[in-house]
Amino acid sequence: MAYIRKQKYKNKSSYQVIIKRVGFKTLVKSFSSRADAYKWSRHMERNLDVGVTADFSEASRYMIKDIIKRYLKENRHRHKKGWRVEEYRARLMLLDPIADVNFLHFSTKDIAEYRDRRLEVVSKTTFNKDLSFLNVLCDLAMNDWGINIPFNPCKNIKRLREPRPRKRRLILDEYERLQKACKQSNNKYLYPMFEFSIETAIRQGELLKLKYNDIDWSNHTMSLNDTKNLDDRVVALSDKAYSILQEQMLRTDGKFFDMTKDSLKFWWKQAKRRAKIKDLRWHDLRREACSRLFEHGLSLVEVQSISGHRDPRVLLNTYTKLDPKKIVKKLG
Numbered sequence: 001m002a003y004i005r006k007q008k009y010k011n012k013s014s015y016q017v018i019i020k021r022v023g024f025k026t027l028v029k030s031f032s033s034r035a036d037a038y039k040w041s042r043h044m045e046r047n048l049d050v051g052v053t054a055d056f057s058e059a060s061r062y063m064i065k066d067i068i069k070r071y072l073k074e075n076r077h078r079h080k081k082g083w084r085v086e087e088y089r090a091r092l093m094l095l096d097p098i099a100d101v102n103f104l105h106f107s108t109k110d111i112a113e114y115r116d117r118r119l120e121v122v123s124k125t126t127f128n129k130d131l132s133f134l135n136v137l138c139d140l141a142m143n144d145w146g147i148n149i150p151f152n153p154c155k156n157i158k159r160l161r162e163p164r165p166r167k168r169r170l171i172l173d174e175y176e177r178l179q180k181a182c183k184q185s186n187n188k189y190l191y192p193m194f195e196f197s198i199e200t201a202i203r204q205g206e207l208l209k210l211k212y213n214d215i216d217w218s219n220h221t222m223s224l225n226d227t228k229n230l231d232d233r234v235v236a237l238s239d240k241a242y243s244i245l246q247e248q249m250l251r252t253d254g255k256f257f258d259m260t261k262d263s264l265k266f267w268w269k270q271a272k273r274r275a276k277i278k279d280l281r282w283h284d285l286r287r288e289a290c291s292r293l294f295e296h297g298l299s300l301v302e303v304q305s306i307s308g309h310r311d312p313r314v315l316l317n318t319y320t321k322l323d324p325k326k327i328v329k330k331l332g
Contacts, residue, residue, distance in 0.1 A: 002041035004034065017041045056104055059141075059149045064106060065099035067137050067147070076140065081228055089133055103141070108153045115157075124160035131157060165318040168284045169291060174277055181275035187267045189257045192244045194271075194285070199241035201289035201307045201319075203228055204282055208261060211254040215245060224308070233308050290319040295326050 002019045007030070015037040019027040027044055031037040040057060068090050077083045077090075093099060098114045111134065118127050135154035141147040170178070182191035197207060206224050214223050216234075220242050225232045237245070248256045259267075268282050286307070293303045300312055309315040 002045055004037050004041065006034075017044075019044055056148055056150065059104035059147050060102065062103040062141075062147060063099065064101050064103060064137075065094055067103060067141050068094055068099065070145075071137060071140065081230060086133065089130060093130070093133075103147065104149055106138070106149065106153055108156050111153055111157050115160075123163075125162045128159050128162065131159060166281075166284065166287070167321045168280060169288050169321050169323075170280075174275070174280075177275040177277065178271060181271040184274065185267055185271055187259070187263070189259050190264075190267045190271060192248065193257050193259065193264070196241055196244045197282075197285045198289050198292065199238050199244070200235060201286050201293065201303075202235075203286065203308070204261065204264070208255075208257065208259060208264070210256050212250060212256065213254060227308055229308065229310055231308065231310065233305065235306050235308075287319045287321060290315065291321050291323070294320060294322060 002017060005016050005018070007014045007016055014030045014032060015034050016028065016030045017037045017040060019041060029037075029040060031040065043057070071077065072087065072090055077086045080086060096114060096117065098110055101110050111131070114130075115127055118130060131154060135152065138149070138152040138154055142149065142152065178194065179191070182194045185191065193207060196202065197204075200222075202210075202224070206227060210222070210224075214225075215221075215237075216223070220237045220239075221234050222237055222245075223232065223234050227233065245256060251258060264282065272278070272280060290303060290307050293306060298306075300315070304312055304315055307315060307319065309319070
């Protein structure tokens with residue numbers, strides 16, 4: 001049964017609705033007018049008659065863009081490693097017609113139309129990430145902010161089948177050509193960075209911020225902190241990797257390599273052009289490194305400890321491509 005009572009505070013009045021029913025949680029809400037209070041009480045009592053206890057009226061006052069803006073304003077994404085990418089994704093979404101959809105009426109049809117628009121300019125992988133972001137927004141609004149909708153439509157949309165992972169490795173004499181091209185580069189850091197990456201399977205971001213204090217010189221190991229998956233790890237260094245670091249001059253900022261992500265991209269592109277090599281990304285060196293570690297006879301656990309992959313399936317399916325010729329030699 002619904003009960004409406006008038007409340008006074010200073011010079012203002014409000015009307016509080018209290019709905020009590022056996023077997024259901026007590027519902028309480030305040031309104032500025034008796035008419036609104038009565039209208040809400042009737043709506044909620046009808047819902048209780050059919051077993052629905054959630055109040056969806058709050059969601060009707062929000063657009064998808066309001067949910068996105070609140071998410072950004074509260075910095076809900078700043079704790080994530082790739083928060084800048086997610087913020088960029090959110091701001092792009094604000095420019096799309098989906099931003100003007102009423103949150104209460106947000107449906108799988110809206111997501112399907114958004115998917116069709118996005119696939120005209122982005123890959124299936126990018127759309128899947130957009131879908132995950134929308135799913136996070138809906139769950140957050142419902143669970144943390146109390147903005148309820150009947151169901152999260154993102155959970156009823158099938159994720160798109162993504163392309164098979166890259167399998168690019170250095171072939172024939174590409175390694176020697178790249179060695180020569182990197183040595184001829186006007187940037188003195190490119191060649192040691194290239195060789196060190198293949199020796200250690202280090203991520204680009206980890207390589208760029210590697211410092212002198214991260215190295216345990218007596219035990220031939222390096223400590224990588226604040227990594228992509230937020231896990232710290234200690235990596236064993238081969239003799240060659242150790243020598244590369246020893247040859248680097250100590251800088252005032254403590255870093256081994258004076259290079260930014262953009263400058264590395266520039267010098268790497270020049271080296272590939274000089275070596276006449278196409279379709280090779282810097283990140284492919286990580287696959288090359290992991291594959292070589294397996295070919296050297298290291299176990300899955302040992303390679304995983306070096307590469308930092310949490311899931312061994314990702315390591316095996318995406319970052320490993322063994323050379324059949326070397327396997328033949330082992331078979332004898």
